[in-house]
Every structure is written in C-alpha cells, then in structure tokens.
Amino acid sequence: MEKRKYLVVVDPSHERHLALERMLEIVRQERKWDLEFHLIMGFEIGDKTDTETPMEVVKSSAWFEDLLHPLDELGVSYTTEYFWTRDWRQSISNAASRYDCDTIMLCESSAEHKSGITDSKWDLVRRSSCDVVIADEGTTAPIKCILAAVNTQQQDDAHVGLAERVLERGIFLAEYFEADLHVVNAYKDSENFPDRSLIRRMSGLARENVHRDMGKPEDVIAGTAEKVGADMVILGISPRKGLSATFSSRTVEKVMEKISIDVVAIS
Incomplete structure (x- = not known):
C-alpha cells in the first residue's frame, strides 16, 4: 500500500483555499492508500500587530472553523499547526522535515500569475527536497x-x-x-x-x-x-x-x- 504524507499550507491572505480543495478531492477518491495530512498556517511577522499567539488568532476566527468544516464532515484525520514567522519558506521547509512529509501542497492565486510566483514560494519549490504541489484555479474536480x-x-x-x-x-x-x-x-x-x-x-x-x-x-x-x-x-x-x-x-x-x-x- 502506497503511503503519502501531505503538508497542506493554508494562506490566510487568500480568499479561496485551493490546497484544501485539492486535499478534499484526494480524500473523496476513497482509494486504499495510507494518507496523512498536516495542515499548517503561517502568519508573516509583519502581520503581527498585537501580542496574541497564532492559536489565539485562529480560535477567535470563525472563518477558520468554517474552512475546516468540510474536512470534519468527511471524517478526515489531520493535525494542525500555526505560527508567526520572519522566513515563510524556511518555516514551511522545517515543518515538512519535522513531520517527514513527502508532498507540500500550496495555493496559487490569479494575482501571482500577473507578476510571477512570489519569491518565497518559488524559493520553496526550487529548494524543496520533496514534491511540491501548487494548486491553481484552472483545475476543477474531477482530475481527468x-x-x-x-x-x-x-x-x-x-x-x-x-x-x-x-x-x-x-x-x-x-x-x-x-x-x-x-x-x-x-x-x-x-x-x-x-x-x-x-x-x-x-x-x-x-x-x-x-x-x-x-x-x-x-x-x-x-x-x-x-x-x-x-x-x-x-x-x-x-x-x-x-x-x-x-x-x-x-x-x-x-x-x-x-x-x-x-x-x-x-x-
């Protein structure tokens, strides 16, 4: 049985969370593969305007509960992690290594297509030791x-x-x-x-x-x-x-x- 460990990156600056959508599509296939998911949400240090911890920020945001609701409805087993960071790429890389993930899933946005993928995301793609999936809005389920x-x-x-x-x-x-x-x-x-x-x-x-x-x-x-x-x-x-x-x-x-x-x- 193939085993895959996914690190799913949730970007709080995005309105649509394509990496989570793709995670749902993977789960809905109901294949007999051993899949593990670790969800990670990073806050750039420049966004930190108060002394709240990332967990406190998330717990005070009903939108994040709504975001995870489809996963809970499907009975998906996953773990979560939240952090402030000055180096987004390094923090994601460290998490992938810490959880021994073989696939990182990111979210693309249409704005990035106009000016090129952001430097931090591209640096992660280029330097990653595991597969990196960049989910984009042109892909819709089912994948054929x-x-x-x-x-x-x-x-x-x-x-x-x-x-x-x-x-x-x-x-x-x-x-x-x-x-x-x-x-x-x-x-x-x-x-x-x-x-x-x-x-x-x-x-x-x-x-x-x-x-x-x-x-x-x-x-x-x-x-x-x-x-x-x-x-x-x-x-x-x-x-x-x-x-x-x-x-x-x-x-x-x-x-x-x-x-x-x-x-x-x-x-």
Whole structure:
C-alpha cells in the first residue's frame, strides 16, 4: 500500500483555499492508500500587530472553523499547526522535515500569475527536497488528464533519474485519480530530437499519449497541456547547480506562469 504524507499550507491572505480543495478531492477518491495530512498556517511577522499567539488568532476566527468544516464532515484525520514567522519558506521547509512529509501542497492565486510566483514560494519549490504541489484555479474536480514533462535528451544519471521520478509520479497520480496520462518532451532543433520509443518504454504509454514538439519548453508544455486538456502538469526541477540551475529553474517558472492548472514540481 502506497503511503503519502501531505503538508497542506493554508494562506490566510487568500480568499479561496485551493490546497484544501485539492486535499478534499484526494480524500473523496476513497482509494486504499495510507494518507496523512498536516495542515499548517503561517502568519508573516509583519502581520503581527498585537501580542496574541497564532492559536489565539485562529480560535477567535470563525472563518477558520468554517474552512475546516468540510474536512470534519468527511471524517478526515489531520493535525494542525500555526505560527508567526520572519522566513515563510524556511518555516514551511522545517515543518515538512519535522513531520517527514513527502508532498507540500500550496495555493496559487490569479494575482501571482500577473507578476510571477512570489519569491518565497518559488524559493520553496526550487529548494524543496520533496514534491511540491501548487494548486491553481484552472483545475476543477474531477482530475481527468495529467501531463508529465520530461527531457530525455540528457542521458547523465541525474537527468535520467529526474525523468524517471517525474514519470513515476505521473503514473501514480493517473492511477489514483483514474485519469489519462500524457507525456511531453520539448526539443530545440532536429539534432536534439527525443526518442519516442525510449519515452514509451519508460512510461508504458501508447504512442498517441507521447508528444514531441520543437520550441521553447515553456511554450511546448503549455501548448500540449491545452491540447490534451490537462488538469495537472508534472515538472522536474533540474539537478544542476550554480548558474545553470538558475536558468533551468527559470524555465520551470515560465511554464508555471503560462498555465493556470495545478503544477507538481519534482526534485
């Protein structure tokens, strides 16, 4: 039985809590997987205008009880944590490590699409040692189609391992949600053409579910997501370090800015 431990981040500044909605969708599938959920709400230190503790603030807010009501109705077992923080990313990372979570779930907002994902969220995605799901408003239940983006042209151990992890997560999520799985591989020119048979062997997918297109990765991935009607895109964070890692990470960030559906970042 697959076991997954989720850290679900509740952002009090958001009106709609997409990470919680996605958590509910996961629970409603009623699959026979062992799932654990830890809900965490962080308050930036700049928001602290009095001496109340985070727990006192939450207890005095009826809205948070309303927020958790659907979870309680379903009988979901979860734990909660509240904190003030000067470093949002580090606090979330520490919580994920403390509870040994393998997936962090965040909430996207339409305002962030206009100016790019916030620095603290992007830094968390880039540096996280576990999967990070950024739930976005373009994804609605049920999840019917998942797109996994890979780069099979790079054949060093690190990149091959990353592609395998992306496909492995795609296969798991497609099975869990009973969704169709597609794979896309962008390439820059004819000398950089990806091997379809290799992708099929790695993924076990039919020919029509494997897509190869020439162009910038962010354009190819976003275009393919629209073409297949994807509800979720799985992306790999490059294992490279230094300046090359920065450029690679920016590519992933550009993909996230071009689509308005859930993104699963795999490192």
